[in-house]
Amino acid sequence: MKKHLKWIYASFIYLFLYAPILILIIYSFNDSRYRGTWNGFTLKWYVQLFQDRQIMNALYYTMAVAVLSSLIATVLGTAGAIGIHHMKKIKKTVVMNLTYLPVVSPDIVTGLSLMILFIFSQVRLGFGSMLLAHITFNTPYVILSVLPKLKQLDKHLYEAALDLGATPAYAFQKVILPEIMPGIITGMLLAFTLSVDDFVISFFTTGSGVSTLSITVYSMARRGINPKINALSTLMFLTVLTLLIIVNKRMSKETTNHHDPSRV
Template identity: 70%
Template sequence: MKKFLKRFYVFLIFLFLYAPIFVLIAYSFNSSRSRGAWGGFTLKWYRELFMDREILSALKYTIIIAVLSAVISTILGTAAAIGISQMRKFPRNIVMNISYLPVLNPDIITGVSLMILFIFANIKFGFKTMLIAHITFNTPYVILSVMPKLKQLDTHVYEAALDLGATPWYAFWKVILPQIMPGIVTGCLLAFTLSIDDFVISFFTTGVGVSNLSIAVFSMARRGVNPKINALSTLMFLSVLILLIIVNVRMSRDIKAKKQKEATLV
């Protein structure tokens, strides 16, 4: 009985989490525009979605900005993490505490403060400002993912490489970089997903004609319900689901392979 109650509770919560999403998916195939009635199966909204210039350009900007900001903030952040770890304690603490600001501050304040800066400096709002904003809030996350790996680093290996005649650059490339790679990859992925998902900061830093998917959804939803958004949600839900399943399967396969390897070694 207790077990049944537990299961029932879990079921209810997941129903709460998924019912809205499934309703959206179902109604993305509804040919009637009103949600009260089911007008039969259709792919009309998907066709319209792919012909909607606004959404297509938003999709384009979302991806371009996510890729660019992830790459730039990964390079900037990794270099910064290496540099910061070599600093004396006092300047290091200052830099790290300032880097925490965009992480801890509410998004709306980061967005508003950047907006003031761009107006103050007379920079035209658009692609450039949005990219700068994304790099700004992404880089601290990269630093925070690379930093722990640098702390685990054994400096003797690097020194050994130098003693054996490697140039500092070669030693960095061959010794340090491979060791901190997991942190860099995590940071890069984090930056990419944060950028794709961002609404608030983009909302304050974008200009006419440049918007990402979140902004497009917001301006459509403000005008009321639109079946094209249902179609968009369905596509995004499916891509997230597939992506997570792939990641999960690969991870569990890695763990299994590792276990097998250990077993054969023993």
């Protein structure tokens, strides 16, 4: 009896979680503009989606800002993490608090404070300002992915390389970098995903003519239901799903590697 109750409850929660998404996906194949009626299977919303200049532009800007911001954030964050790792206790605490600040403060405050900064310093709002904003909120996540790898690192390895005659740059490239690489890649994928997923910060820091997919969905949804958004949602959901499965696989592989005694 108790077991049945458990399963009924769990099914109810899963239904609550999945029903809207599934219905959204199903109706992206519906030949009618209205949700209530099913006029048959169609792919016309997908065709229209790819013919829509506004949406294709948004796709371009989303990908451009995600690729560039995640690459720059990875370089900035990896360098930052290495520096932080070697800091003295008090300084480290201060910098780590600075790193957590954008993670805990509400997106709307991060977004509008950056907007104020850009307008105040007369930076034209557009692709450039949005890219700067994305790098700003992405970099802390790279730091938080790389730092644990640095902590696992055996610090004598680097010294051994130096003793054996390697230059610091060579030792870094051959000894440290390969060891922290999994953390760097995880951080980069995380930064990319967060960038694609972001709405609020992009919304405040972009200018006219430059919008991402999230912003396009928002402005279309405000005007009401549009089956093209369903098609777009389906594609975006599948993309993010694939990306996160990759990140997840990497993370679980790392934890198993970490417990693997042959590596110690």
